[in-house]
Amino acid sequence: MPTYKAPVSDTLFLLSDVFDYAKYANAPGFSEAPIDVVEAVLTEGAKFVEEIIQPLNRVGDLEGCKRDPAGGVTTPKGFKEAYKAFVEGGWVGLAGDPAYGGQGLPTFLSVLFNEYANSANLAFAMYPGLTNGAVAALMTHASDELKARYLPKMTTGEWTGTMNLTEAHCGTDLGLIKTRAVPQGDGVYAITGEKIFISAGEHDLADNIIHLVLARIDGARPGVKGISLFLVPKFLPDANGEIGERNGVVCGAIEHKMGIHGNSTAVLNYDGAKGWLVGEEHRGLQAMFVMMNGARLGVGVQGLAISEVAYQNAAAYAKERRQGRSLKGPVEPEKPADMLLVHPDVRRMLLEIRAFNEAARAFMIWVALSQDEARLSPEAKTRQAAEDRLGLMTPVLKGVFTDYGFANAVKAQQVLGGHGYIAGWGMEQFVRDARIAMIYEGANGVQALDLVARKLPKDGGRAIMAFFGEVSQFLAAAKNDAALAPYLGALEAALGHLQQASMWLSKNGLADPNNAGAGSYDYMHLLGLTALGYMWARIVKAALAKKAKGESSPALDAKLTFARFFNERMLPETGAHLARLSAGAASVMALPVEAF
Ligand SMILES: Cc1cc2nc3c(=O)[nH]c(=O)nc-3n(C[C@H](O)[C@H](O)[C@H](O)COP(=O)(O)OP(=O)(O)OC[C@H]3O[C@@H](n4cnc5c(N)ncnc54)[C@H](O)[C@@H]3O)c2cc1C
Numbered sequence: 001m002p003t004y005k006a007p008v009s010d011t012l013f014l015l016s017d018v019f020d021y022a023k024y025a026n027a028p029g030f031s032e033a034p035i036d037v038v039e040a041v042l043t044e045g046a047k048f049v050e051e052i053i054q055p056l057n058r059v060g061d062l063e064g065c066k067r068d069p070a071g072g073v074t075t076p077k078g079f080k081e082a083y084k085a086f087v088e089g090g091w092v093g094l095a096g097d098p099a100y101g102g103q104g105l106p107t108f109l110s111v112l113f114n115e116y117a118n119s120a121n122l123a124f125a126m127y128p129g130l131t132n133g134a135v136a137a138l139m140t141h142a143s144d145e146l147k148a149r150y151l152p153k154m155t156t157g158e159w160t161g162t163m164n165l166t167e168a169h170c171g172t173d174l175g176l177i178k179t180r181a182v183p184q185g186d187g188v189y190a191i192t193g194e195k196i197f198i199s200a201g202e203h204d205l206a207d208n209i210i211h212l213v214l215a216r217i218d219g220a221r222p223g224v225k226g227i228s229l230f231l232v233p234k235f236l237p238d239a240n241g242e243i244g245e246r247n248g249v250v251c252g253a254i255e256h257k258m259g260i261h262g263n264s265t266a267v268l269n270y271d272g273a274k275g276w277l278v279g280e281e282h283r284g285l286q287a288m289f290v291m292m293n294g295a296r297l298g299v300g301v302q303g304l305a306i307s308e309v310a311y312q313n314a315a316a317y318a319k320e321r322r323q324g325r326s327l328k329g330p331v332e333p334e335k336p337a338d339m340l341l342v343h344p345d346v347r348r349m350l351l352e353i354r355a356f357n358e359a360a361r362a363f364m365i366w367v368a369l370s371q372d373e374a375r376l377s378p379e380a381k382t383r384q385a386a387e388d389r390l391g392l393m394t395p396v397l398k399g400v401f402t403d404y405g406f407a408n409a410v411k412a413q414q415v416l417g418g419h420g421y422i423a424g425w426g427m428e429q430f431v432r433d434a435r436i437a438m439i440y441e442g443a444n445g446v447q448a449l450d451l452v453a454r455k456l457p458k459d460g461g462r463a464i465m466a467f468f469g470e471v472s473q474f475l476a477a478a479k480n481d482a483a484l485a486p487y488l489g490a491l492e493a494a495l496g497h498l499q500q501a502s503m504w505l506s507k508n509g510l511a512d513p514n515n516a517g518a519g520s521y522d523y524m525h526l527l528g529l530t531a532l533g534y535m536w537a538r539i540v541k542a543a544l545a546k547k548a549k550g551e552s553s554p555a556l557d558a559k560l561t562f563a564r565f566f567n568e569r570m571l572p573e574t575g576a577h578l579a580r581l582s583a584g585a586a587s588v589m590a591l592p593v594e595a596f
Helices: 008-018 035-063 079-088 107-120 122-141 144-156 284-320 344-376 380-415 417-421 427-438 444-455 458-478 489-511 513-548 554-569 573-581
Strands: 159-164 180-185 188-199 208-217 227-233 235-237 243-246 249-254 265-278
Touching: 008 035, 008 344, 008 513, 035 079, 035 107, 035 122, 035 427, 079 122, 107 122, 107 284, 107 344, 122 144, 122 159, 122 208, 122 227, 122 265, 122 284, 144 159, 144 208, 144 227, 159 188, 159 284, 188 208, 188 227, 208 265, 208 284, 227 235, 227 284, 284 344, 284 380, 284 427, 344 380, 344 513, 344 554, 380 417, 380 427, 380 444, 380 458, 380 513, 417 427, 444 458, 444 513, 458 489, 458 513, 489 513, 489 554, 489 573, 513 554, 513 573
Parallel strands: 159 208, 180 208
Antiparallel strands: 180 188, 188 265, 208 227, 227 265, 235 243, 249 265
């Protein structure tokens, strides 16, 4: 059975030493969360996920969710009690608005806690995760009346939320949505249609489920500009805000799927269900984007979360399992064989995962802090810079983290050899659970397109130029630091590759959009790797500063080695990405349809 220990001390090192958390001490929104509060919340959160939800991970996978003929869905044994404890512990509303019963802590803290929760039990963590996304969309776009009616119970997690975009004929292309909304007067709409693949769409964890549904008001124009967003509760609240009459939405089926069995993936049939408009008519996609952007970051974090838990279990196995001898002769001659960790190739696999995990955690914190800065900073310049960073890095975090998440789960499984393929060890569940993160919330190819077609050119390339500037400044400032300099060569080269790729795209992408499309995936990974390399440079700087102050520990020294490994063996992939991208679309688009 796999185990999990939340990496609290690593998170705290990154926050305090790499991102200088002390500088936020008096910033608006952060004053409630000095570092000792952050530490207490993370330590308590780690304990909660390790003791309460991680033990349910395998049960959830084996049992899955079950739908009864009336459309009710039962979650796996133990989920209901664990969810109750989750709500009572205040974990859903960690960053929620105190006006609605939240704890008012900065959003980044909830992102950090989410990593732990997803490592412990990804299928379970999706229920509160989606609720938080729905709350964010309602906070930004709902009327005061809707907020007052729904947010108090959603913020605490007593009622959960969902996100309803997908229909059978319409996944990526939301312009094809057919679900109808017919005005009934008094701001009420009758919603009719079928949504598929709705995560947490029906379950027994909460008394009510609040669906956020994209639909087309009768007579609206075709395409995405004719879509509106509606709030459709499973039960209509009565005058006191308690559960009232059942609304016209039922779960027609749940999907049998590759992984995340503990999360119900529902077909929802809306038959004249009462819905209320969120935001303006025909601008539903803008309103839903609040939820989608949050969900993209949340799904990216799932990639890191699975990578971390898979690593922990593979590393533990590699210390126990004995096969063969070290290439340089027996390390433990008294034993029948040496441990797996003596083999360079086993180390390679583990190091590739670990070197991603630590830098990815830094990347996640960097982006999560930007989320708070974009919302809370009193300075317009800081808000804008944070908003730019968040916009640029959201598709990267989603696409790159989830690609690595799956690849790393497979690598960790490989460390266990045949035992990794056997269910009892839990590694094959990580592989199956990690796979969906590359697909939902916008498949990764679509994240890459969003990056290249929308985020790069936005505001004349301001966001990517700011990233170039930030990394260049870091490199220039560190040049004369004799201890740090040896860690920077690969980053400098990667930055050069990224700049060349950006120039190539701005020239050739305009001339032929297929050049941008064909190069987008490589660009996303090139930017992701460069950002991870930048994170390693910052981690090394912080680690060296600690050592210079006389602090020394094997964990600190190990960070320097992980950074070196990343620079020598992972970051140089940016060169291959540049070469592929600048080959253009010719060979990609040459063949006629019949040739496939
Ligand atoms: C377990 C699970 C849970 C889900 N949860 C939810 C949920 O809670 N709410 C919800 O609304 N949806 C949910 N989804 C749906 C999910 O978001 C979609 O499956 C996903 O967005 C892709 O849509 P699709 O499956 O229709 O694939 P398609 O849109 O048909 O795409 C197929 C492939 O073509 C590529 N592609 C499509 N269009 C383009 C393009 N223009 N350019 C380049 N490549 C393109 C895609 O990248 C993909 O690889 C869930 C799906 C699953 C399996």
